[in-house]
């Protein structure tokens with residue numbers, strides 16, 4: 001398994017790509033409200049990515065028909081934006097979005113509440129966000145890949161939720177998906193040794209109920225097997241000499 005170590009130049013471009021992507025998602029999030037369709041958000045994402053002089057990574061990827069994935073409630077990942085899918089009060093919406101700039105990729109995801117959501121959903125969202133940051137805190141030279149997965153899984157389990165096992169994070173660079181697979185579960189002190197210059201997309205997907213999922217007949221949308229809700233957070237993260245740098249970091253207002 002060859003893991004790309006990024007050069008200074010690579011990192012500079014990936015930093016720009018990450019900043020552009022965070023900027024796009026920041027603007028997109030402001031438009032999320034009751035009554036809009038997920039297709040509206042997709043059209044807007046396409047325009048915002050073009051404004052950044054970047055390329056939407058997901059559009060056409062293995063035939064995917066949109067620039068973002070919009071996964072609502074029990075949809076885990078790969079939800080397809082649609083004019084008929086209108087956001088309702090109490091929904092939770094996961095947006096997964098990626099772009100490339102000068103052929104360098106950035107990938108991120110966030111789950112956002114629509115209107116008033118339940119306490120359980122709020123807890124799910126906060127747990128998933130926190131598990132991502134706990135995973136990121138393990139992304140440093142001489143740590144192992146299993147340290148990231150263990151940090152995510154142990155926290156999620158402690159909160160009474162479950163980590164989706166079939167879908168994983170990944171290396172990222174000039175390709176959206178590079179080696180290695182970055183699992184959201186694992187054992188401390190096991191797996192690949194992390195080195196300065198590696199960049200991973202770390203992306204825990206967390207379910208309220210069972211970890212098991214199924215794919216709908218459109219061959220894209222992944223939903224929980226028990227119909228309970230799911231959340232997803234992702235950042236593109238660089239291992240530095242000191243620790244890690246989140247390349248898709250978003251400054252909230």
Ligand code: MG
Nearest residue numbers: 107201203234
């Ligand atoms: Mg990803």
